[in-house]
Amino acid sequence: MTIQQGFTVENGADEETAFAFAAERGFxxxxxxxxxxFDRRRVDTEAVRDLAATYDLDLLVHLPYRVDVGTPLExxxxxxxxxxxxSIDTAxxxxxxxxxxxxxxxxxxxxxxxxxVRDCLYESIDRLTEYADERGFEAVVENVxxxxxxxxxxxxxxxxxxATACLxxxxxxxxGQYGSEQADLLREYGDRISHVHLNETRTASxxxxxxxxxxxxxxxxxxxxxxxxxxxGTCTHEVFTFDNEPRAFxxxxxxxxxxxxxx
Numbered sequence: 361m362t363i364q365q366g367f368t369v370e371n372g373a374d375e376e377t378a379f380a381f382a383a384e385r386g387f388x389x390x391x392x393x394x395x396x397x398f399d400r401r402r403v404d405t406e407a408v409r410d411l412a413a414t415y416d417l418d419l420l421v422h423l424p425y426r427v428d429v430g431t432p433l434e435x436x437x438x439x440x441x442x443x444x445x446x447s448i449d450t451a452x453x454x455x456x457x458x459x460x461x462x463x464x465x466x467x468x469x470x471x472x473x474x475x476x477v478r479d480c481l482y483e484s485i486d487r488l489t490e491y492a493d494e495r496g497f498e499a500v501v502e503n504v505x506x507x508x509x510x511x512x513x514x515x516x517x518x519x520x521x522x523a524t525a526c527l528x529x530x531x532x533x534x535x536g537q538y539g540s541e542q543a544d545l546l547r548e549y550g551d552r553i554s555h556v557h558l559n560e561t562r563t564a565s566x567x568x569x570x571x572x573x574x575x576x577x578x579x580x581x582x583x584x585x586x587x588x589x590x591x592x593g594t595c596t597h598e599v600f601t602f603d604n605e606p607r608a609f610x611x612x613x614x615x616x617x618x619x620x621x622x623x
Contacts, residue, residue: 539578
């Protein structure tokens with residue numbers, strides 16, 4: 361059982377400060393956000409690789425997520441896929457081996473047949489999986505809050521595609537897959553869920569991306585599911601803040617839960 365933990369680096373944060381903090385507080389990697397104002401054409405990939413080497417940390421990325429890989433509109437979907445493919449190329453240059461992306465679309469469920477949109481999603485996922493594999497990169501599909509795809513659809517994803525997944529705890533919670541259901545997914549499909557986003561929420565309707573221990577997500581059950589199945593993978597503390605201390609708090613709390621589950 362090898363569980364590596366890291367945290368997200370938001371656009372605008374000082375990267376060297378993040379790397380130094382991660383190394384000091386026992387994190388294994390950082391997950392760089394490649395959305396919002398991130399510009400893959402201008403990023404200094406060599407400088408990021410040097411930082412990772414200096415602080416002996418691995419790097420993951422969150423690929424752009426304000427793109428539309430599930431739309432039945434052919435040219436919109438094609439443009440989104442090309443942008444994600446270009447971002448994968450940049451991620452490889454950064455030295456990352458894993459990138460998360462959203463299986464989502466902007467089209468409305470009331471206007472488009474569910475099966476048609478789902479077919480488009482799976483076709484895109486197959487293409488991105490193959491593109492990434494050819495480059496020695498793992499593109500993992502994150503469950504989202506969507507009528508077309510959420511954590512409850514992961515078993516179908518695994519049956520219909522060769523993709524691996526990122527289980528987002530907050531997204532799952534607000535779509536009705538609570539801690540025990542997430543633990544069951546890890547027990548049954550742990551070989552296909554290689555990455556987990558750890559984030560809390562205090563409500564049943566909105567994912568707030570709080571540190572572990574400050575919300576209602578049953579992380580005790582999730583930790584028990586990981587330990588019972590000897591799960592190995594990466595876990596990102598996806599906390600929306602420029603302050604790194606809450607991330608360290610979440611790691612300490614999750615470490616305690618893992619330790620208790622092992623005892």
